[in-house]
Amino acid sequence: MNNNLKKYGLTEKIKKESEKHGELTLARVIEQQRSSYKVMSELGELEATVSGKFIYETDNQTDYPAVGDWVMLSNVENNQATINSLLNRSSTMIRASSGSGGGGQVIATNVDYIFICMSLNDNFNVRRVERYLTVAWDGGATPVIILTKSDLCDDLSERLAELDEVSLGIDTVICSSENEEGFEQIVKYIEEGKTVAFVGSSGVGKSTIINHLIGTNVLTTSSIREDDDKGRHTTTHRQMLLVPNGGVVIDTPGMRELQIYTGDLSKTFEDIEELAAQCKFRNCTHISEPGCAIKSAIKNGQLTQERFDSYQKLQREMSYNGMNARQLENEKINRMFGSKKEMNRLIKSVKNKHK
Structure with a gap:
């Protein structure tokens, strides 16, 4: 099994499925910006676009490649490639597209855990957690609630009591970037072969946690504004990052409101x-x-x-x-x-x- 792709979650099951596609090259989507993609293959990182045939045969936007997808490539040359098809997804997190057009938008695919991040200040909202859980459970991944900025919370026991009504036995991690509280618990979920997607509102600390896991400030961070307690948008696109100690994480742009496309x-x-x-x-x-x-x-x-x-x-x-x-x-x-x-x-x- 290719060691490079194994770091990005390649399993024997995925490898066997890819072999049904003949001479095409296997890769995983690690970044998406509008209609262009970055993929990781056995040859390294490549720029990719979907083929004309793929566009012609695909009616639903949710069937297009997204970060986390395993795809089959052709025309691999000069660090460029064409995406011909997607392999079966083990899990998918989808939100309703904004605007009146309807349809869905894929947040991430083939993830093992979805970290629902929420800060312990005025951003705290159990109704929002219910929305994220409804979408997460429907997609097939296991949700974990990550409560950030615990150093700014004066009523932690009250907040946890509110959350108990909706979390229903779901793992909850309390953390703070100021004193690195809870980071050891987060690391336990991230190991070789596992993929974790971080979701939540802007400014709650998703990028800060990922920077800590990777060991360098690879992602731009900003705090929640003190005047209105709303986050600034720092992550502008979805991307997958390799964690040195094993496993991969997916950073996603902050969502002010998660509209449900399908849910459980x-x-x-x-x-x-x-x-x-x-x-x-x-x-x-x-x-x-x-x-x-x-x-x-x-x-x-x-x-x-x-x-x-x-x-x-x-x-x-x-x-x-x-x-x-x-x-x-x-x-x-x-x-x-x-x-x-x-x-x-x-x-x-x-x-x-x-x-």
């Missing part, structure tokens, strides 16, 4: 779905029905109203995926009024009252 609510909200299964009626809406286990759990403090509201919000968001503007508008009308006919009836009634 059953895993993220396992507690709520277990409660819902105990409701008296199978089609319980958890609004006014008798024998509702959800309402009972909220009343006795077993479940917070905020967590249940978040669950319903993400359910609605996922149901909207793939709808056009008219379909979205109709769905909102149905949710608010029951039907368009009922909305028109109410509008007419209000107008008549003001005559």
Whole structure:
């Protein structure tokens, strides 16, 4: 097995799959900027673009190469190459594309762990963690919550108590770049053959942790602004970096909000779905029905109203995926009024009252 690619996670399974592609060259995507890529092959680092045939045969943007993908190359010459195909992905993290066009955007592929990074100041938000977990579980990787800037937190026990409701046994690491707290725990996840993707808002310390792992300031860093507690964008594109002690990490641009493209609510909200299964009626809406286990759990403090509201919000968001503007508008009308006919009836009634 090629030692160079082994450092980047090459396994016997990947090698055997690549051999089905004849004389094409195996490589892994290590950087992506718009439509151009950097890939690592047995020949070293190459610049690459996708072939015209690949573009013609690919309809979905999520099927294009992304950082972490194993790809097959042709036309390898003068440090240039053409990407002809992708090998099967073991895991994929996808977000909904920004704007009204819909579709998905691949954040990273073939990762073993997704480090969900969040700082322990005003950036702390358990609802945001629920979003990341929903996407992470759906993609097939194992999420780990990384809480940064612990030296700036005066109420750590309260923050951890809030997080307990949503983390549901997920590993959580508390760290600080000021005193290097927690870095030893992070290192345990990163070893030869493993790929770890760092995700989270801007300025929470992703690049700082990666610099520490690599042992040099390979990534530009900046802190969260003190005036509004929002991060500055430092990482501008996705890239994979080799960790000297083994394993690879993927740095990703900060996301102010993670829009869900596909997700696994059953895993993220396992507690709520277990409660819902105990409701008296199978089609319980958890609004006014008798024998509702959800309402009972909220009343006795077993479940917070905020967590249940978040669950319903993400359910609605996922149901909207793939709808056009008219379909979205109709769905909102149905949710608010029951039907368009009922909305028109109410509008007419209000107008008549003001005559």
